[in-house]
Amino acid sequence: MLKNRSLFSGEAFVDGQWVSKKEEFPVYEPSSGEVLGQVSNCDLADFQNAIKSADAAQRSFFESTTGAQRGALLRKWNDLILSNLEDLGTILSLENGKTISEAKGEITYAASFISWFAEEATRSYGVTIPSSTPHTTLMTMREPVGVCAIITPWNFPAAMITRKVGPALAAGCSVVIKPPSETPYSCIALTKLAVEAGLPPAVIQVCPTKNRKAAEELATNPIVKKLSFTGSTGVGKKLAELATGTLKKVSLELGGNAPFIVFNDANLDLAVEGAMFCKFRCSGQTCVCANRLYVQKGVAKEFTAKLVKAVEALKVGPGMDPTTTQGPLVNKSATDKVREHVEEAVSKGAKVETGGKASRETGFFYDPTVLSGVTPQMLVSREETFGPLAPVFEFETEQEVLQLANDTEFGLAGYFFSQDVARVMRVAQKLQVGMVGVNTGKISAAEAPFGGIKESGYGKEGSLYGLAEYQNIKSITIGNQNVGL
Numbered sequence: 300m301l302k303n304r305s306l307f308s309g310e311a312f313v314d315g316q317w318v319s320k321k322e323e324f325p326v327y328e329p330s331s332g333e334v335l336g337q338v339s340n341c342d343l344a345d346f347q348n349a350i351k352s353a354d355a356a357q358r359s360f361f362e363s364t365t366g367a368q369r370g371a372l373l374r375k376w377n378d379l380i381l382s383n384l385e386d387l388g389t390i391l392s393l394e395n396g397k398t399i400s401e402a403k404g405e406i407t408y409a410a411s412f413i414s415w416f417a418e419e420a421t422r423s424y425g426v427t428i429p430s431s432t433p434h435t436t437l438m439t440m441r442e443p444v445g446v447c448a449i450i451t452p453w454n455f456p457a458a459m460i461t462r463k464v465g466p467a468l469a470a471g472c473s474v475v476i477k478p479p480s481e482t483p484y485s486c487i488a489l490t491k492l493a494v495e496a497g498l499p500p501a502v503i504q505v506c507p508t509k510n511r512k513a514a515e516e517l518a519t520n521p522i523v524k525k526l527s528f529t530g531s532t533g534v535g536k537k538l539a540e541l542a543t544g545t546l547k548k549v550s551l552e553l554g555g556n557a558p559f560i561v562f563n564d565a566n567l568d569l570a571v572e573g574a575m576f577c578k579f580r581c582s583g584q585t586c587v588c589a590n591r592l593y594v595q596k597g598v599a600k601e602f603t604a605k606l607v608k609a610v611e612a613l614k615v616g617p618g619m620d621p622t623t624t625q626g627p628l629v630n631k632s633a634t635d636k637v638r639e640h641v642e643e644a645v646s647k648g649a650k651v652e653t654g655g656k657a658s659r660e661t662g663f664f665y666d667p668t669v670l671s672g673v674t675p676q677m678l679v680s681r682e683e684t685f686g687p688l689a690p691v692f693e694f695e696t697e698q699e700v701l702q703l704a705n706d707t708e709f710g711l712a713g714y715f716f717s718q719d720v721a722r723v724m725r726v727a728q729k730l731q732v733g734m735v736g737v738n739t740g741k742i743s744a745a746e747a748p749f750g751g752i753k754e755s756g757y758g759k760e761g762s763l764y765g766l767a768e769y770q771n772i773k774s775i776t777i778g779n780q781n782v783g784l
């Protein structure tokens with residue numbers, strides 16, 4: 300299926316060498332449930348070697364390149380990613396299950412972080428500060444933090460890697476990546492292209508593993524100076540705790556429970572389009588997916604009917620079938636969670652408007668589902684479903700819906716639809732989240748600061764803030780400049 304067969308590899312990349320380990324683990328194809336291939340299972344020694352080698356490589360990488368040169372290397376990498384779009388999209392769709400058009404869209408999105416940070420590499424400014432001491436100059440410079448550990452989830456096998464590796468390399472850091480064990484192939488393919496682009500091999504190390512204890516070395520090893528993690532809140536808290544032992548810098552992009560609010564004054568067609576995008580993208584498996592749909596009483600029936608019609612037009616099937624618009628979930632436990640949320644809500648009085656079952660027998664599928672009559676007492680109100688389930692709650696007032704929307708420990712994304720300018724400003728300010736979409740379900744872009752508050756984590760990715768996450772600010776005070784005159 301691939302033009303460049305060498306991109307599909309199950310090897311680790313340690314100390315500048317591609318390594319096939321004797322011990323391997325299987326990767327499954329979600330559309331069929333069958334094994335897609337075997338991948339090297341790195342052990343503790345591999346992580347330790349990778350970290351040591353990345354440390355040596357980092358110093359010479361930073362000292363021998365300017366920001367502009369690192370930017371040029373990143374631009375070459377971006378170009379290679381885009382010229383291998385078809386192959387990378389195929390690999391991503393096979394291992395993750397998302398539709399081939401979504402998979403290619405993710406590759407383009409992944410590349411956008413590399414090209415964005417290629418530009419940011421040249422914009423790493425220090426400042427001069429008026430000193431309170433006479434004859435003294437005070438200035439700052441930005442330095443790379445050093446070796447960065449990168450741990451990412453399976454739902455965006457390419458973009459979650461590049462959103463971290465792009466700024467790390469732009470800043471002059473080196474990286475040790477533990478790719479998601481469900482979807483390691485995209486990361487390995489991207490790394491092959493990074494090496495082809497001319498990035499010094501040992502500044503990127505890739506250690507796939509199923510061995511969590513070995514991977515925890517990334518959070519405890521004193522050589523690692525920064526841990527950037529995207530994944531669940533539970534694992535994020537555990538890794539942050541481990542990282543405090545050596546006081547590493549930590550960024551955490553964690554789970555969400557996004558409210559999606561439709562007010563009576565909303566443009567309902569836009570609201571349905573927004574809900575379709577941000578609920579059913581990647582079959583409902585994104586951290587910024589709408590998890591709770593709150594619709595004001597006056598438009599609840601009409602919005603639900605339009606939403607059901609749009610959902611029934613989705614075509615569920617294998618990701619690689621070009622007519623499919625909704626792929627499978629990542630594995631059986633993901634489909635079990637959706638089923639549990641639907642059954643629990645129905646047992647407490649919710650109504651299935653469409654879906655509510657798994658029609659396909661092979662692969663990890665669940666039909667796109669809309670529930671009405673959902674209440675805050677149901678599991679879907681508190682937990683991230685991470686699947687194609689749109690639960691519709693009804694509300695009466697703005698005050699009531701803000702209280703419901705903010706009544707969660709998570710604070711990643713929130714969306715609302717309204718044409719009243721005063722309400723737009725009020726609600727955008729009152730939603731307790733890191734990212735707000737107003738009259739749109741699309742909030743992700745390389746230039747947009749990405750990240751949450753509360754138990755959705757801390758740190759910002761992408762944007763003008765993303766580079767600083769991989770840098771230390773050093774202050775330099777040059778005093779007594781009058782002595783010896």
Ligand SMILES: NC(=O)c1ccc[n+]([C@@H]2O[C@H](COP(=O)([O-])OP(=O)(O)OC[C@H]3O[C@@H](n4cnc5c(N)ncnc54)[C@H](O)[C@@H]3O)[C@@H](O)[C@H]2O)c1
Nearest residue numbers: 451452453478479511514515530531534552553554555586
């Ligand atoms: N905020 C964001 O930007 C964002 C983006 C994507 C996904 N997510 C969240 O990720 C979750 C889904 O992804 P997941 O199921 O892969 O999450 P997860 O937390 O189970 O795993 C994430 C990564 O951590 C690794 N991991 C797990 N335990 C580890 C340990 N003890 N030591 C080292 N590594 C360990 C996994 O192998 C994987 O690579 C959802 O909650 C979703 O909301 C958040």
Ligand SMILES: O=CCCC(=O)O
Nearest residue numbers: 454455585586587743
């Ligand atoms: O799953 C979370 C990340 C998806 C995105 O960047 O929009």
